[in-house]
Amino acid sequence: MTVVGFVASACAGAAVVAPLDPSFQAYAVTDNRPDAYAVTGEGEQVHVRAAADNTGGNTRVVFWPKDEVPTTDQQVCATWRSSSFDFRQEGLALRLHFEEGDGQAILITKNVWLNRFSTFNVSRWRASDAPQAITLLQAFDLSNALGQGDGLAPLPWRICARVVDATVSFVVWPLAEARPAWGDPAHGGSVAVPEDLMAPGVGAFYIGHVQPGQEVVYDGLAVGAPGAGDTDPT
Secondary structure: OOOOHHHHHHHHHHHHEEEEOOOEEEEEEEOOOOOOEEEEEEOOEEEEEEOOOOOOOOOEEEEEEOOOOOEOOEEEEEEEEEEOOOOOEEEEEEEEEEEOOEEEEEEEEEOOHHHOOOEEEEEEEEHHHOOOOEEEEEEEEOHHHHOOHHHOOOOOEEEEEEEEOOEEEEEEEEOOOOOOOOOOOOOEEEEEOOHHHOOOEEEEEEEEOOOOOOEEEEEEEEEEOOOOOOOOOO
16 A cells, blocks of 8 residues: 555654554554554454553544545544443544644544533644644534433444535434434534635544553444445435
8 A cells, every 4th residue: 555645744643553553544643652552453343452551541543544545525434333441532533634744634523521422522633733732613412312321322333424615514323223314413413614624634533532451443444535435315
């Protein structure tokens, strides 16, 4: 596979992800070295494990296929298959790109604050804004569809997100249920994209707050143009 040229400057964050499956590139959105994650492919699944000797749980990383070509409009889907603990943050990234050493992306992430796991956040990540590099654009309460507290729907969950022109949209649902349509307010939402997030980039997969010795399993990873794969014509 050919490494996409624009991500060459991302290597500085890759030391936080070790070992890293050779089919992926990775970058630390939050770098808490010497804490590290392993991202490994095992058949059709991707396992993200936090090193047992990590001392914290605030590392966040993105990873994406090495051969992905940057685009402006794109769609990313993943199934969050299983996890060995509750307090972890799965998500996706859109228009991830690096320029002159600075990285930025649109993030769609499951909330972990106050254990409100059925809230989803759409945020802007810009590395140069550290230590407050993640800025919330809008939060969506999906508890009517996903439950909450002891009634939270069990994994696996599937999520799809797409960005078209100046709008980012997402839907998330328990895999045991039918896929909701784009625009279903119980299962997702849409946000206007700030002008500084219009540059092309790659679609990526996000994971954060994996606790020492714990792991999260993803599968069904898909990146492509809007309208490919997990879509609904509406």
